[in-house]
Amino acid sequence: MATSHQASGIQAARLDAAGIAENFSDLHPAYDAHEAAVAADRCYFCYDAPCMTACPTSIDIPQFIREIQAGHAESAAKTILEQNILGGMCARVCPTETLCEEACVREAAEGKPVEIGRLQRYATDTLMDKGVHPFTRAKATGRNVAVVGAGPAGLAAAHRLAMLGHDVVVYDANAKAGGLNEFGIAAYKSTNDFAAREVDWLLQIGGITMDYGKKLGADLSLDGLKSGYDAVFLSIGLAGVNALRAPGEDKDGVRDAVEFIAELRQADDLTTLPVGRNVVVIGGGMTAVDAAVQSKLLGAENVTIAYRRGRDAMGASRFEQDLAASKGVKLMFNVMPKAVHGNGAAAEIELEYTKTADGKVSGTGETVRLAADQVFKAIGQTLAGQPDALELEGRKIKVGDTGRTSVAGVWAGGDCASGGEDLTVTAVAEGRDAAMDIHSSLMG
Incomplete structure (x- = not known):
């Protein structure tokens, strides 16, 4: 991989340690x-x-x-x-x-x-x-709840359930908790290992056991969880990644933006993280902006976000769009990937201009090529590993207002569940509200 990286212009240490440290400092410094x-x-x-x-x-x-x-x-x-x-x-x-x-x-x-x-x-x-945890556990209820997924929804549900006196076991496929807060958010938004420190602080409530390296479908079954616990809360996120569906997608230098952001968040030394000279990010959401801005901060010379619809349809807020532009990222609208060109490794990306009619995007036939030794896919994620027993709504688990699924005794929330926007704050609300409904259900 290293040799093809070098051949394709993807390399580490484009900036020195001081430059990287300055670039990745806190986006909004704390108030005194x-x-x-x-x-x-x-x-x-x-x-x-x-x-x-x-x-x-x-x-x-x-x-x-x-x-x-x-x-x-x-x-x-x-x-x-x-x-x-x-x-x-x-x-x-x-x-x-x-x-x-x-x-x-x-x-x-x-x-x-x-x-x-x-x-x-x-x-x-x-x-x-001050190390203070302002809440105390209620008297033990003798009931136990399994939470699958230690992201914002799962952590919020686990804390509320533990506070109400239930015993909670939180399973997560990763080696540490936090979900998108730990692995999926730009490093300049969460500095000084804050996500991990917040989890440690949250667990001070007591009554929560963490069990890592366990994935629904591979290591855990819904039937097994239902028989072993009084209730189950699923907050498994969206682990699958959509394909570009363009020739050349398998070339070296083409990768998933979420994977790149996770690697960046877990890196001890950002100067060791390779980045291309010419980076193109396909997508229009927060993940696309986070991948593009961080590529620029790592020292990429030219970074472009290519989005298939107009500016107003972008999932990323106008603030995020302006942030990207202020860091030197170019925003291209109404273009979609046609092909990735290069001899083994990506060298160019061919984009086709689009038009939108009745909400549907189609190509116009007119194309443009950009130099691209690194291409990031940020075109949305899909549910992976959810049990067949659960009814879906679109590509997510169908839930009611309080997170109840089609299976009795099973609730769901966060990005894997239908409803709300895919935001940390929405996931927290869904986890909290599901926990209250689980509590009502368990206590009669």
């Missing part, structure tokens, strides 16, 4: 106490706050900002964490600019919202830095 007080002073503390309605976890935003204003950051953190136990990570990765901050009255009046995300981070970091 004075900055947080000044930011909190801008809140109107609206009675029927539109920011709360816009938050998928329904955090009482005016309340926690008032607590920060009064100098009680730890109380503010508890207000946040009661609704969103992963409030620290959500403060870092949530698209607040299209959720709570977009709904902020200050945004409507002045075009500058209260910086709710950074205030939330200030509160939760203050509490976590």
Whole structure:
């Protein structure tokens, strides 16, 4: 692999360690106490706050900002964490600019919202830095629940169930917990190993046992889990990757963007991570932006995001699009992959211009070629390894409002389940709400 990498222009250490460190520093630096007080002073503390309605976890935003204003950051953190136990990570990765901050009255009046995300981070970091866990377990119920998948939905469900007195075993296919928070989010959004530290902090509630290297379908069966536990919660994410369906997809230098981001997140030394000189990312969501921006930060000279529809249809928010552009990433719209060219390794990608009619994308026949020694696929993921017994809705597990599946005693949430947007904050809400419904069901 190394020789073909070198032949195709994919190489490590395009930038020195100092350059990499600067590029991958915190995207939104943390507030200090004075900055947080000044930011909190801008809140109107609206009675029927539109920011709360816009938050998928329904955090009482005016309340926690008032607590920060009064100098009680730890109380503010508890207000946040009661609704969103992963409030620290959500403060870092949530698209607040299209959720709570977009709904902020200050945004409507002045075009500058209260910086709710950074205030939330200030509160939760203050509490976590003291090693404090603000919740205690209820008396043991004698009931046990299996959670499959240690991503945001699974962790939120496990914490709430443990807090209510149930014993929880969390299975995960990986060697560590966190799911997308640990493996799938850009490194500059979650620095200093925060995802792992947040998991350790969450587990302080007690009553949760972690069991790694166990995958549904390979190591675990739904029937086995149902017979061994009083309830099962599935938060298995989307592990399958869609194909480009273009000739040359098997060439060296063409790979899955999620795999690249995971490798980057787990690397001890980013100067050892190879990246191309000319990188093209196929897709239009957050994963595409994260892969493209990080390629640029690693030292790639030319990075392009190629998306088959127009700008307004992109899954990535306008803030993310602008972030990519500010880092030197070129955005191309209305193009789709036609072929990857090169002798064994990718050298060029051929894109076909598209048109959209009645919501359907089709090629126009006109093509363009870009130099591309590295091509990342970020065109969506699919469910992998889910049991046949479960009814699907589209390509996800069909669930009701509280996460109940078509199989009695089995709930599901997060990216693998139908409904909500594929966001960390939505997954947390789904895990929390499923846990409450599981508790009601178990306790009669």
